Amino acid sequence: xxxxxxxxxxxxxxxxxxxxxxxxxxxxxxxxxxxxxxxxxxxxxxxxxxxxxxxxxxxxxxxxxxxxxxxxxxxxxxxxxxxxxxxxxxxxxxxxxxxxxxxxxxxxxxxxxxxxxxxxxxxxxxxxxxxxxxxxxxxxxxxxxxxxxxxxxxxxxxxxxxxxxxxxxxxxxxxxxxxxxxxxxxxxxxxxxxxxxxxxxxxxxxxxxxxxxxxxxxxxxxxxxxxxxxxxxxxxxxxxxxxxxxxxxxxxxxxxxxxxxxxxxxxxxxxxxxxxxxxxxxxxxxxxxxxxxxxxxxxxxxxxxxxxxxxxxxxxxxxxxxxxxxxxxxxxxxxxxxxxxxxxxxxxxxxxxxxxxxxxxxxxxxxxxxxxxxxxxxxxxxxxxxxxxxxxxxxxxxxxxxxxxxxxxx
Amino acid sequence: xxxxxxxxxxxxxxxxxxxxxxxxxxxxxxxxxxxxxxxxxxxxxxxxxxxxxxxxxxxxxxxxxxxxxxxxxxxxxxxxxxxxxxxxxxxxxxxxxxxxxxxxxxxxxxxxxxxxxxxxxxxxxxxxxxxxxxxxxxxxxxxxxxxxxxxxxxxxxxxxxxxxxxxxxxxxxxxx
Numbered sequence: 001x002x003x004x005x006x007x008x009x010x011x012x013x014x015x016x017x018x019x020x021x022x023x024x025x026x027x028x029x030x031x032x033x034x035x036x037x038x039x040x041x042x043x044x045x046x047x048x049x050x051x052x053x054x055x056x057x058x059x060x061x062x063x064x065x066x067x068x069x070x071x072x073x074x075x076x077x078x079x080x081x082x083x084x085x086x087x088x089x090x091x092x093x094x095x096x097x098x099x100x101x102x103x104x105x106x107x108x109x110x111x112x113x114x115x116x117x118x119x120x121x122x123x124x125x126x127x128x129x130x131x132x133x134x135x136x137x138x139x140x141x142x143x144x145x146x147x148x149x150x151x152x153x154x155x156x157x158x159x160x161x162x163x164x165x166x167x168x169x170x171x172x173x174x175x176x177x178x179x180x181x182x183x184x185x186x187x188x189x190x191x192x193x194x195x196x197x198x199x200x201x202x203x204x205x206x207x208x209x210x211x212x213x214x215x216x217x218x219x220x221x222x223x224x225x226x227x228x229x230x231x232x233x234x235x236x237x238x239x240x241x242x243x244x245x246x247x248x249x250x251x252x253x254x255x256x257x258x259x260x261x262x263x264x265x266x267x268x269x270x271x272x273x274x275x276x277x278x279x280x281x282x283x284x285x286x287x288x289x290x291x292x293x294x295x296x297x298x299x300x301x302x303x304x305x306x307x308x309x310x311x312x313x314x315x316x317x318x319x320x321x322x323x324x325x326x327x328x329x330x331x332x333x334x335x336x337x338x339x340x341x342x343x344x345x346x347x348x349x350x351x352x353x354x355x356x357x358x359x360x361x362x363x364x365x366x367x368x369x370x371x372x373x374x375x376x377x378x379x380x381x382x383x384x385x386x387x388x389x390x391x392x393x394x395x396x397x398x399x400x401x402x403x404x405x406x407x408x409x410x
Numbered sequence: 411x412x413x414x415x416x417x418x419x420x421x422x423x424x425x426x427x428x429x430x431x432x433x434x435x436x437x438x439x440x441x442x443x444x445x446x447x448x449x450x451x452x453x454x455x456x457x458x459x460x461x462x463x464x465x466x467x468x469x470x471x472x473x474x475x476x477x478x479x480x481x482x483x484x485x486x487x488x489x490x491x492x493x494x495x496x497x498x499x500x501x502x503x504x505x506x507x508x509x510x511x512x513x514x515x516x517x518x519x520x521x522x523x524x525x526x527x528x529x530x531x532x533x534x535x536x537x538x539x540x541x542x543x544x545x546x547x548x549x550x551x552x553x554x555x556x557x558x559x560x561x562x563x564x565x566x567x568x569x570x571x572x573x574x575x576x577x578x579x580x581x582x583x584x585x586x
Contacts, residue, residue: 004568005561005564005568006561006565007565008484008485009482009484010473010483010484011482011483012481012483013481014481018450019451019511026564026565026567026569027568029565029568029569030570033570033571035571059581067581068581069581107571108571111570111571111572112572115572232586233586236585248582253584255586262586263584263586264584264585265582265583265584265585266583266584266585267581267583269583270581281585284586333584335585338583338585348581
């Protein structure tokens, strides 16, 4: 980190000759800085359910920039004190009395978050941050940033999604969440289970017919998956509207920078209850379950042939997709992960777990054992690792079996 | 206050804008310079004063500052023996852009605009050499000013807790 910036000031005393020179470091001014919240009309604060460690997080929404911040208990304390009257020096002392020993860097980081969200009075962020930071970048950071920039452009956004979703919800979308429809989903599921149990003895013939036309089968399956994935995201958005919250945007992006997928930004549900969040999370995978069920029932009703095989295959793929989506331990922030994070009241479970792993060796060396919340984070990571390894081993095993079958003499 | 003699003071050889002049040429210039002794803490010129001369520092030190608020100025730069300041006053008649104080007991040599005008008309070759060096100094000082502006902005950012090293992230949930 660069040395703190300094300013030299020349001061005169009225009516007296001469002058004095003072060197003022930015740090001195920083301690005297009195950050102020904008008026209450520009933001909204919602408490979240208490976590396992008894602490409570808060969601702070900026109406001006339409973005959200997750506040830890310490950050909430700071926010309450950023009233424009208390200096950072006073606030940091108060924070120390309230929470005991803590990392003062939290104040600087929180101020950074507020600047980005436009939640501090009279100070606006500009491109200056990047131009100042550019002086310190390492040789590989330039090309890396350029690649990241182009990679991140693989994104399609519909920013006016709330308008379209509201219209769709009002013109019939609400029916999806009515009791008769919910009951019919259950009936479809039961019907599908019966259909699968009846068709299961004929699995070899069904699979054989799909394998006989691999290109056509793959193309139809892919089209089905893409279509249902779009429907999945749309139902998430409609569920969000069903609970009266806003859909910030919808589109296509790379999940965690890797996995191409459709998405609906439903962050606004954090201003509702935990139950609502879980319901919105569940609404998406229900699409795969219902569509898969319809496909299975269709396969059961159809005559034996390519169409029946395709329907059965689609049902399998969609149910597997729902299962993967609901399984929380795969390092991906899919619906199951979101439900788990909501139930544990740890909205940033994955990030916190990964951050914990990075500092764990140092923590253990200093003799400080993880607390309850940290054990949960470590447990999450361990289950993710085991699950991913099991998934890889199972698929390698399947590939091995397939190869040995092909090599075997007829 | 006294007029400079025909002999060329040694320190003039080290002054940046005179470094292309030989002894003979310097001896033509020297009589045009006027010495001034300034007490420590005294004002040499104030911001918005009429501007009509350049000063060369022979002894002592000068601090140049610009008014910010009340009785507070921000220090722009300092000058030491061999340095010169106030050169803008040679070329335009706009008021002084900053205030100059003597930081200690100081001896200055003043080159007035009238005297510089005589050099331009009577000794064009010498004037060209001086002007070339002055331009080089202007460029250097402009670069220093840019750097100073950057530092002042960095100071402001740091003072308000705005850290360029941090990349704070907003919170969000994208259902997939």
